[in-house]
Amino acid sequence: MNEAAMTLEGWYALHDFRTINWSAWKAADDEVRAFALDELNGFLEEWAAVDEAKQGSTAVYTIVGQKADFVFMHLRETLEELNAIENAFNKTTFAQFTTKAYSYVSIVELSNYLAGSSNEDPMQNPHVVARLKPSLPKAKHICFYPMNKKRDLSDNWYMLSMEERRSMMQSHGLIGRGYAGKVKQIITGSVGFDDWEWGVTLFADDALQFKKLVYEMRFDEVSARFGEFGPFYVGNLLDQASFTELMKV
Numbered sequence: 005m006n007e008a009a010m011t012l013e014g015w016y017a018l019h020d021f022r023t024i025n026w027s028a029w030k031a032a033d034d035e036v037r038a039f040a041l042d043e044l045n046g047f048l049e050e051w052a053a054v055d056e057a058k059q060g061s062t063a064v065y066t067i068v069g070q071k072a073d074f075v076f077m078h079l080r081e082t083l084e085e086l087n088a089i090e091n092a093f094n095k096t097t098f099a100q101f102t103t104k105a106y107s108y109v110s111i112v113e114l115s116n117y118l119a120g121s122s123n124e125d126p127m128q129n130p131h132v133v134a135r136l137k138p139s140l141p142k143a144k145h146i147c148f149y150p151m152n153k154k155r156d157l158s159d160n161w162y163m164l165s166m167e168e169r170r171s172m173m174q175s176h177g178l179i180g181r182g183y184a185g186k187v188k189q190i191i192t193g194s195v196g197f198d199d200w201e202w203g204v205t206l207f208a209d210d211a212l213q214f215k216k217l218v219y220e221m222r223f224d225e226v227s228a229r230f231g232e233f234g235p236f237y238v239g240n241l242l243d244q245a246s247f248t249e250l251m252k253v
């Protein structure tokens with residue numbers, strides 16, 4: 005058997021994509037809409053407090069295009085907390101005006117491909133912990149897509165030696181480093197949790213940098229030979245004020 009990559013895990017992740025039922029929303033009474041928006045704002049405040057207390061993190065973005073209208077990306081310590089959040093939200097009046105578009109369950113993951121050979125416990129390293137339990141940035145844009153590494157006869161990532169995989173991940177990391185300060189990536193592992201092997205969530209103030217980065221990576225061996233990609237979701241930052249504005253009829 006080939007040497008498996010060792011991984012470190014941090015917070016569990018739920019990407020919860022929703023579509024707004026505009027006809028129902030527009031047909032509702034003003035009081036019902038006001039109540040629903042109050043509930044929504046209550047949740048946004050609660051999630052911001054969790055962020056503040058560093059017990060998790062939540063990002064809220066619109067989605068451009070017809071796949072969904074908005075996404076809640078939640079990071080929490082346990083799957084139970086993620087479950088509780090989605091169930092609490094589903095019970096709100098606001099949620100009655102949305103339908104579920106897509107969801108993704110995963111966990112923030114770091115692999116050991118580029119890790120040094122020190123004996124220190126990585127969980128004692130504050131830089132590592134900050135990457136495993138990150139505060140999601142308030143960047144203007146988000147891009148999310150799930151992906152696999154191919155398992156074809158001639159191109160099977162899992163049959164390569166550790167050295168071959170490490171060398172390709174080095175090249176991958178170098179390209180990524182060229183986007184430092186422009187794109188922040190959160191890689192979440194989802195083997196055993198969802199339909200693809202990883203979730204890729206990117207944050208940037210200039211959405212064009214998503215295209216530049218993903219395109220450049222397509223020419224890099226690990227993506228060119230082994231990358232298989234699911235649907236892409238891209239959108240814009242929402243806060244309480246812009247969410248209320250979005251819901252204006």
Ligand code: VOV
Nearest residue numbers: 114115177180181183187189191202204218221222227231
């Ligand atoms: C901002 C850009 C950026 C940077 C700096 C970056 C760096 C790195 C490093 C250093 C490492 C390895 C160690 C670790 O940290 O785990 C990774 C790991 C990973 N990446 Fe990455 N990646 C980026 C960006 C980035 C993108 C855009 C994609 C999607 C690929 C594409 O073609 O669309 C991606 C994918 C991944 C995946 C799926 C993994 C896990 C692979 C595995 O087999 O375990 N990644 N990544």
